[in-house]
Amino acid sequence: MTRIFRQALTIARRDFTATVATPTFLLFLLSPLLMIGFATVGGLTASGATKSGEAKERIVAIAPAEQVQLLRQVDQQLRRVFQSPTVRPPLQVETAGADLETQARALLGRDDIDVGAVLYGPLDRPHILRRAAARTDANYLAEVAEQAARVRKSGGTVSLSRPQVTVVGRTEVNSGGRGQAAYFAALAIFFLTLMLSGQAVGAMAEERSNKVIEVLAAAVPLESVFFGKLLGAFGSALLFVAFWGTLLANLPKFVPEGFSDALGNLGTAVGPIFPLLFVLYFAMAYMLQSAVFLAIGALASTQREIQLLSLPITIFQFGMLGAASYAAGNPGTWLATAAEIFPFSSPLAMAAHAANSPTLWPHALALVWQVLWVAITVTIAARLFRRGVLKSGSPKLRRKRAAATA
Structure with a gap:
């Protein structure tokens, strides 16, 4: 041996x-450097294509002039929950016209921006029109309407609590x-x-x-x-x-x-x-x-x-x-x-x-x-x-x- x-x-x-x-x-x-390089180029290409499409995405709320600022403030507060505020499309608030449903359908049909969902009507009984793939956007608009209605009941958008957050490291896996x-x-x-x-x-x-x-x-x-x-x-x-x-x-x-x-x-x-x-x-x-x-x-x-x-x-x-x-x-x-x-x-x-x-x-x-x-x-x-x-x-x-x- x-x-x-x-x-x-x-x-x-x-x-x-x-x-x-x-x-x-x-x-x-x-050779792994070449693999990493090709993966980076492919990732950047895919990311650029995705971002170019996401830049045109919108969710729209149609509201009277006195509710425009309220909806924007509620939207900003809700986006704090997400790790990235851009995880949902930007909210665009339009001033209400004479025929709300026709205005909402016209927004969904625009070709310069990609509107996934439109909210209109009173905050306590809102109507939402959405695309087939925009279920989450519609749920988000429903929550915006819910929180806006609660803010109107409470009388203001000022935060009632001031949390003090402390980051604690994990000692054991x-x-x-x-x-x-x-x-x-x-x-x-x-x-x-x-x-x-x-x-x-x-x-x-x-x-x-x-x-x-x-x-x-x-x-x-x-x-x-x-x-x-x-x-x-x-x-x-x-x-x-x-x-x-x-x-x-x-x-x-x-x-x-x-x-x-x-x-x-x-x-x-x-x-x-x-x-x-x-x-x-x-x-x-x-x-x-x-x-x-x-x-x-x-x-x-x-x-x-x-x-x-x-x-x-x-x-x-x-x-x-x-x-x-x-x-x-x-x-x-x-x-x-x-x-x-x-x-x-x-x-x-x-x-x-x-x-x-x-x-x-x-x-x-x-x-x-x-x-x-x-x-x-x-x-x-x-x-x-x-x-x-x-x-x-x-x-x-x-x-x-x-x-x-x-």
Whole structure:
């Protein structure tokens, strides 16, 4: 075992150096910046299109001249309830004419502004005309009329109370914060694994086409070759995670205060040991998925075959994310336990378990279980390659056949 592991480390060092010491790896390391840039441009475009439409939206109240100021003051008071005053379209107050219903329908038909709802009539029995999609706008106008009627009864718009608000920080993370942290942990491992494990396919397929893999298999056991390539690919993936993890760890220093407070609500049940568990479960998830992709790269002879074989595995990965997401939101259920036991969903589900439960001993069992399945997957991938590509059996079978021949 020591010799096999030493041979695997030699191949891992070779693959790691060949991957990292290239300009292409720098582009790969900075590829999330391109993704963030494209997402930012798309978000700004969508936001601009949305704001251009929202700028024309209005809700209208038709009232006598003596009620115009009252309705505007009530509208300003009600908008304090919202986190953003612009969450509802601006209120436009029109002076009442002779035919109120005709005036209201004419406002709904205007093409220079987009009127969703119009209020008219007495405040105690108002009439509201609205578009089919403007139910909330109509409810808001009804509340404006209700509060305006109450103000008229009370005799003024002066506030009768002066609240004194004190912001109190949370000393302990609640179950909601732990549940969100559990979901984000499973999601982060999934996306990192999905983005990084696929590189093992291309490397294996390239070396197979160049006959390098056959040369390595002739020099060292094929299990050492596969395990070494797995370690080499994981080394480059770990460098990627360390680089971006360092940047994200310093992100709270540069974001607005409110955003930092929102992140402060997230927390894990296991406490400071969670980052270590996260890295270990990412390693297990990466090893398991990359071992499967190594088998695909070894068996597939063309890029088309790689794409056809990778698609079902990617769909399978999304299924594992779904199981882990359910486990994050429903800890302790039988389905959550099944997701924690099943080897390919276990790293994601156990990362979520670490956020929800302070017990540590299940993680030791889970890591041993996952290491066992990494070894099983690598062994199966090596034997499939040996029989499917090299057209030979396992070393044990070859020795038995040689003895029988002799």
